[in-house]
Amino acid sequence: MIKNWVFSFLIAFLVFYAVDHAIMSMQGLPLNIDMTPAQ
Amino acid sequence: MSLVINKAEVLHRPDSRQQNRPMQFCSGYSLNGRYWILLLGLVVLFFTGGLTWASDAIPDAVDAAEQTIAAKPAPVLGPSDYRQIGSMSSRSFVWVIAQLHLFLAAFVLAVPLFVTVIEWIGVKTGDQRYDDMAHEFMKVSMTAYSLTALFGGTLALALFLLYPTFMAYMMEVFGNQVMVYALLFFLESGVLYIYYYSWYALRYGNRKYLHLSLGVLLNGVGTTLLFVANSWATFMMAPSGVDDGGAVTGNIWEIMRGPLWNPLNLHRFVANIAFGGAVVGAYAGYQLLSARTMAQRAHYDWMGYTSNFIAVLAFLPLPFAGYWLMAEIYAYSQQMGITAMGGILAWLFIVQAVLIGTILLAANYYLWNGMSRCEGSRRYTWLIKYIAITLVGSFLIWVTPHTLILSAKEIAALGGAHHPILGPFGIMPAKNIAVNLMLIGTFLSFQLYRRADKEITVPWAGFGNALMVAIYIIAIANVIFLGVYYGYFTNTVYKVGSSVAQVVSTLIVIISGVTIDSLMFKGARTLPTTWGKISNRGVYALFALPIAFTWLMALMGYVRSSVRTHWHVYTVMKDNSVDNFIPSIGHAANMMTIATISFLLLVLFIFWVASLGETRQKKPIN
């Protein structure tokens, strides 16, 4: 039960983290690891 | 794959409405069902091939013609270039006629789109009720088609009468393309009439696929008509293929393919579907409330649910299409973009927020009320209040303006033009958060409704549900984080760019929701649904939806025209008429209301005519 939840949240977090970086850098707005603007 | 006489179909045609001499192809053979793919392919090929050929041929023809005629710049208009009908404002007259034409056109373009889909669902599921419903929708829209043409013709004549010099310039720019538009109507009418009247002649088996192909062709022509007409509007906003003075320098494709053409194409295509679904939903809702038997009520409840499903499904991606349109406007001219959203038209988008809030609240309200059809919904009803709180809270944020119109005393008391606490809610980042949360909330209502009548049996249900919940929670957190951090703590470009990431987050929720659910529903147990078991209160949502859609459409038309400020064709041809000012939003609202109520009456007429066709007077006894 707990495993399901832990995995789910981990997957969701990683997916959205990756999507954020991808979308922002695609627009010429790169981010640092901590999500702060790299410019 | 072979050409065979499908004996089973020939012998077992249950529908007595079939003629005794059925339509036959070459010497009694009928096409095997799998050839419909070929037919469909030919239809698609015809259109893409035709368009590609046209894209080469038309420019050559245009270039040849233009070698003999030197391109003229746009004329400078003076008072003699404008006419009036009596003392009536030309702008007001054209406004109402054009708006009604657009309402009707949106309807007649939308209906065949979802009718074809519903017809296809009927074929796939084998459930004849889908086919009957599709046919009923088509019947209802036939009168609308001729009304659309009437208003289109009136609009064209009004434009030539009242703005002759402007129209002369537009004809100069678009040339033969307007004739292509006119000729396409021959094709549209032909296919429409055949599609509708052959419904029962091409009802089963192989012929059904032919009928479906006709539906696809009808939609192809209709969409082409939409795209051609869109080019006129987008040319006026962002002219392309002409030089600074307005003289034509490019071929017709360069003129049509301006920066705003495809965003408007996508936006109108999708919005038409939402609008059409809402209008037929009102039809269904009315029929439900006036139903005389429970069976009738059940039938129209189902129809209303389907219409609402179509309307809301098409509505969900609309903010993204609208966002793309707005982004292209900004890219074309920052000034035009800011005039729309930060300048004189800014309050208009607050009104838009009210309307979209109404649409989302109505759609959700309908879904929640609809849950009473199924006992299985009780598991989820506890979530409704949280969705409602999110919707209302987001709506309030979205509606909050940034710049308040205040008197000098009020400004002094407030310490500025912006409210210290509520002011931050007035700018885009807050509104982006609000709108994305509203869309996520609406999709959740959708998803809960779909799950309400199912008992999921797949073994990995636990993980699937956990994943779905995690996606929702992380997406919501992401939307809020993106909006707050980049919106308020970084510079403008990051702020604007973060809204794309927010939109993508919402899309991920929608796509993963649909995907995970369809996988999880495999082999699910279905629980009984009692169609017709919905409160009458809930059905009123089906009336709120088309009113909000219609008025919203008119509002967006007001934006589209006003964003050109004092130009007929932006930067190329100035508007020197007596109406060359942007009307106040109150005046615009009154015009929009005239158009909306007129449309309401027209729709009543359309539905009444449809039912009149079914009415049979009882023959007198003697």
Added chain:
Amino acid sequence: MTTQNTLSQNTESIQHSGLPVIVKVLAFMVILVLVFTGIANLLPQVEGQAPKETKVDLGALTMASYIAMGEQLFKGKGTCTLCHNDLGRAPNILALDMVATAKKHFGSDGYKGEAKDSEDYFRESMLEPSKYIVPGFGKQGEPSPMPVINKAPIALSDIEIGAIIAFLQAKDGGQPTIALPTDVPAENNQSSASSAPPEVAKNAQAVLTKNGCPACHTVLESTATIGPNLKAVSQRLSREKIRESIINPGAVIAEGYPPVMPTDFADKMMVKELEMVVDFLAQAGQKSATETEQKGE
């Protein structure tokens, strides 16, 4: 979206009471529309007026009124405040000391334009905004989102752009370095030449002088010998021949003289002036002959 077993054949009838459904539904829809209309009418009502063409009286223009004109344009027709405000889209011009800011920018290392002073910098920013984008604004690698100010749709004239420059220079207490616009001489001449009726010369002597006759002919005070002596021309030529010699010099060229007399007097001279000269030359010969006799030359 299941429909199994429930779209029943239930023919149980439904009783309707109260107002007809159509009335209730229509009333609901109309009231909803009126709510939307009401909200829109309660909002602040603003009309977007088109900019009006105004004539600038350059003769009456002072630097103070020029600066005021610039401020009006900045907040009005120029539509500058759409972006140049405190929302971060473009530099907040009204809040910054613009002369100092300009100096900082065109003096910086990253500056790629050609301005050497604030006037040039402001003009360059308006006419070629992509030459230099202030760091922190715009998108990397893309042209400036600022429009070109002397092109449509803003299309400010040179005078208007100058007014804005004056405003930008003066608003923080500095002295504008830009010159006030003045009447352009060429334009003035052209207008006066085409609008005012041409003036007839006062007498034959004025016509002769105006057309440069003394440059080649012995006439009035001149003793030039490029062309024939005009003081005694009446003894050689009749009135008609004198007239012909002026308007069509190539018809008959006096023996021994070069064919260099201008052929455009017919275009330049007015009829009155021509007759004055012909009269004068027709009589002058007789007079000068008499004078010559009297002076004993």
